[in-house]
Amino acid sequence: MSWREFIAFAAGTLTRHRLRSFLTLLGVSIGVAAVLVLTAIGEGARRYVTDQFASIGTNLIIVLPGRTETMGGLPGMGGAPKDLTLADARALQRNIPQIRRMAPISLGTEEVAFRERRRAVPVLGSNADLLEVRHLQMAAGQFLPATDLERGAPVVVLGKKVADELFQAQNPLGMVVRIGQWRMRVIGVTAARGVHLGTDMDDAVIVPVATGMKMFDRSSLFRIIVEVAAHQEIESTKSKILEILEDRHRERDVTCLTQDAVVGSLNSILNGLTAALAGIAAISLAVAGIGIMNLMLVTVSERRFEIGLLKAIGAFRSQILWLFLAEASLISAAGGLLGLAVGWGAVEVFHHIYPTFPAAIPLWTIALAMAVSVGVGVTFGLLPAGKASRLDPVLALARAKR
């Protein structure tokens, strides 16, 4: 039998009993659609998180005081034995040429007031490099001046939301605001950014780091953010940072987080989660396969006469086997295609409802889904097809109903 006859034969028998063929392939399509939708959502989550991380800067290493073994906990819990100081930051910059930019960070919360309006916001202390390092943009005025780290000028850059709240339509540049007891001159306003990784830069203000540390009476920095010149240098730079600081502090009491490592961990976690969920959905494919097996057994017993006849006129056992395998695979493949269409449609609907969530069906999943659906057909069709091929033609012809 030629390929075309094969398929035509298999397709013919399926169309003869449209309802039950459809119901059986429906099982496969439900399973495939479910797996695709879940994978798309998982992929969307992964992309969303990765994008968020990329948006805060590239090639970054974050140095924190205190040691954690894992990434999860807050290191230092407020009180590492040795402070992370501005002198440390300068030592890093001086001794590691691979560092392109470095932004020390101090942090506190304070009330910012202009005339009678006030707002309690995070106050970040940093330097001019923060602008580039964090991919910030200015809406008006300029960012912090590029001076010595120890110089604490009484200037402040407002986040967009803070500027709007305190000044409304007025131009904030050059005006003096009160941060707690301090009087600071506004030299710039950052452009609106939205919330990234839970922090809202629009609802914060930025002052020179020396001023920030004095304001909150801190001797230790909150973080040091380091931007490495080239991606390949990140690991070696990280080791150098740890080495220099261990030398200066006489013990290993800092933690270095690389953006890559963080993104990598999150990727793994999300991938694992998606795989687990998709796996659970895939159980339904096994159930659909059982349905195929059941249906094929019925088909085989119904067509005993036909099979007997085919064998009598010379069909090989293997040909009968392939015939029924083809039929089973056709059902499952058709189910797979339908599931693909439904899954794709569902993801599109999802996009409409949540446009900011980058849900997408990865191409390899589509290929895998088709392969699996055909595979299910072949696997679960094997038993019935085997049965058909082993039918004794004489008995089949004798006992079958006409």
Next chain:
Amino acid sequence: MKLPDLLTSSLGVVRAQPLRSLLSMLGIAIGVAAVILLTSIGEGTRRYIFSQFTQFGTNILTVHPGKIKTMGMPGVLGGTTRKLTIDDAMALRRLPDVQLVVPTTIGQARVETRGLSRSVPIFGATSDGPELWKFTVRTGSFLPPGDPRRATSVAVLGSKLKNELFQEENPLGQFVRIGESRFQVVGVMESKGNMLGFDFDDLAYISVASAMKLFNLEELNEIHVQFPSGRPSESVAQAVAQLLRERHGGEEDFTVTTQDAMLDVFGNIMNIVTMAVAVIGGISLLVGAIGILTMMWIAVNERTAEIGLTRALGATPAQVRQLFLAESIILAGIGGVLGVTISFAIAVLLRTLVPGLPIFTPGNYVILALAVSGITGLISGVLPANRAASLDPIEALRAE
């Protein structure tokens, strides 16, 4: 038709085509097993974490400095205008509903003695700590009572820290160095174990005032408040918040968290997660139901003559419908029982392979599963049963 007759006839049909019936049942069984296992893992996890949190007692609330601004713990940013102080904690004692108040700080430092040292968390607390947190002292005593504002130079060790630094020796009366100061060991705590990754035996307690000096802190990390069990936590929380607001110049620059509220949030999250996962597992059940529908439909076609005969002998369409519905329900029902058995077997297997895995199958899950499978059988059987009932007996007899 009488119930026993329906049962016998349905079981007879099931037995007549064992392989086909088994496969149909298997579909439902896998679906049921999947849903039970997944929800059991969810329930087990929920109970485990619940027990971890409530081991400290449920009539506790906590005050943190700062408001929860970003997604994370309150007080991370710290440095607010009015600090959360020991005086605040002492003021809370005056509230009528408050039984115990323990101000705390936490930091990491090296505890050294006679050449050995270990970097551990250092808790600053007061004498009421053991009662509030349901800890017991194994040897010696906890921090002495007295004015919490005074920095004393005594320390209490967790059982693991004691073993690491002193091995089998009695540490009471000996001195350790924490940071730049010397502390005398006055007690060792009973082993408490791990909670969510935090080792409660591998730390040391000193007076909160000493801890604040040691870590150069201006304010507390937390204030723990215990109130009588009968009191609704919300009212106590409000009283605490009001008093602190007054002390902080009308500002609410702190956060009061009741354990109830926390457990509520957690419970909700767990429920949503478990339900979502169960729904995904339920897709298998849906496919299994479609399987039964298909098989029943084929059965009706195959048994057209039989149906015709039954009608000719006097059976009403309703009775024919009943017959097929019963078959479908029994098929799915046995599948459900099979599924419950499979899920138990897999649960036992999982527990031996992964000892820490929390699986708990409440009794009503099983009943629910059986009910669901029965209903599934009912729904899948409706269409075929109706078709069987609507067959014209004359046509049916003739068709064969």
